[in-house]
Amino acid sequence: MTRVAVLGASGYTGGEVLRLLLAHPGVEVVQATSDQFAGKRLDFPHPNLRGMSALRFVPHDALEPCELLVSCMPQGGLLQRWARVRELAGRIIDLSADFRLDPADHERWYKKHPRPADVPRFVYALPEWTAQQLPEARYVAVPGCMAHASLLGILPLVRAGLVKPELVVDAKTGSSGGGATPDRASHHPERASALRCYRAVGHRHTGEIENIVERLTQTRPSVHFSATAVPSVRGILATVHAFASRPIDENEPLRALATAYREKPFVRLIRPNTSASPFPEPGPLQGTNYCDLAVDVDTERGRIVVNVAIDNLVKGAAGTAVHAMNLMLGRPETEGLGFRGLHPI
Template identity: 80%
Template sequence: MTRVAVLGAGGYAGGEVLRLLLAHPAVEVAQATSEQHAGKRLDFPHPHLRGASTLRFAPHDALEPCDVLVSCMPSGELIRRWSQVSPLAARIIDLSADFRLGPVDHARWYPRAPRPAELPEFVYGLPEWAGARLKDARWVAVPGCMAHAALLGLLPLVRAGLVRPEMVVVDAKTGSSGGGATPDRSSHHPERASALRCYRPTGHRHTGEIEAATERFTGTRATVHFSATAVPSVRGILATVHAFAARPLEDANEPLRALASTYREHPFVNVLRANASASPFPEPGPLSGTNHCDLSVDVDAERGRIVVNAALDNLVKGAAGTAVHALNLMLGRPETEGLGFRGLHPL
């Protein structure tokens, strides 16, 4: 059994990491830390874990050595604690934004939390694209949830040379859980429950993440125009990627073939086809609690526009599930192990 500790496990993503790991056949959850909930049982902030474990939260400073550390701390915290935390685990998986970008890009998009150049380079943990590197990785950075959805839709088109990389528009819709467990004015339920607002029309940090990851995996640097919109739901991401054809398409199904061939061997990405089901367009609801992403693609041939929709659960495929997926690959385990939940319908 691989001994795993979860650092900062009191929030929503931490709760989902615990849910998945407590049921994982090859993992022992050795420790979970939370300053706010130190001494309390795991089900105190996470009622869905009732009866799943007798473990109690420890304070961060009581973290003990383990085989793998999964950090669910807010951005900036793992960087700050790196010298104390890193000697305690041979492998570290981070769900924050601390190590998704190199020092230069990080300083641009996260000016309040600079990343020192002497810190190690993490593998960008998009399993469908970084699988080979994850098998030998010591440090892994889980992608941001909205960036994750956009990249799964965009990367096959860029790699196939189907779209103009200098003009990519991403409109991402997100539920309230993406704001974390600590409420503020914008995420407090009375303010958010019926809200439909574009809260970051420009300058969102996922812009740089999508651009850097596109170059990393395809060799082409994209120029991304990203906006984020808050919708009245708790879980879920729906990212709509608008790209423009780089050349006349052989036929309208060429983008669909690029997506389908890319993900044919990947169990957690489903490419939806028109008339194949009653719901041929992705929506987050049926994916709640799962590690799946649904994709669809449409072509406006007259205007040369290719539109990909990508839906996923921001807390699972966009966070905890990808951490466990990466862990499986790092340990040489079957990549679907512990991730078999198929979702619910209707909700």
């Protein structure tokens, strides 16, 4: 059993990490930190964990040595504690944006949280594309949720040379993506029925998508990314618009996606005429580590549209952290992640 601690475990992603790890056969959760809930049981902010553990939260500064640390701190939280935390854990998985990007891109998109030059490079945990790097990794960064969904739709097309290096992405997201601490825009009376574009340009996931596509394909695209709030709690639906680099037949993008994900256990390609719901939707994916995607092609105009659905808190955060952990520890990659979702929901 690997001894695991969770830093900043009282928020939504922290709760999902705890839910998955407490039921995982290969790990023991030995600590969970929260300054706000120090001394209280894990089920105080996470009622779905009742009866799963006798652990109580401890303050962040009471973190003790462990074999693997999962950090669910908000942006800048782990950076502030880096000098101390790195000495306490043999391996670290971080769910914030502190360590995702190459230095130049990080400096451009995260000026409020500069990264010291002596911080080591983290492996980017996109298991369908970076699995071979994870077994030897000591430090791992989990993708941003909307960037994650977008990349799963984009990368096969770019790798296959099917598209021009200019991409348009509209990502629709539920309210839990804003975290557990409310502000005016996320307060329930303001957000419950919201259907609005809240970041038309300049979203930080723009830089993440560009950086990671370049890192994995040696092609730097120009990405036009917008984020839209929808009236749901969980889920992301990313719609990727790409433009063919040459005349193509309607089956080439489908073949590119099928080839990329044929042996990937958590990505499911919805093919034409194989489902009563021919387009991906986040609802049936709630609580799961699965990604559903489908592709449509307008051959006359050379436009390729990929729709990608995930649960932002699981595949977009905690589930990918556990998937990466499994690969780091040499365990079966699907271990602890078998929940198939519910329908109807």
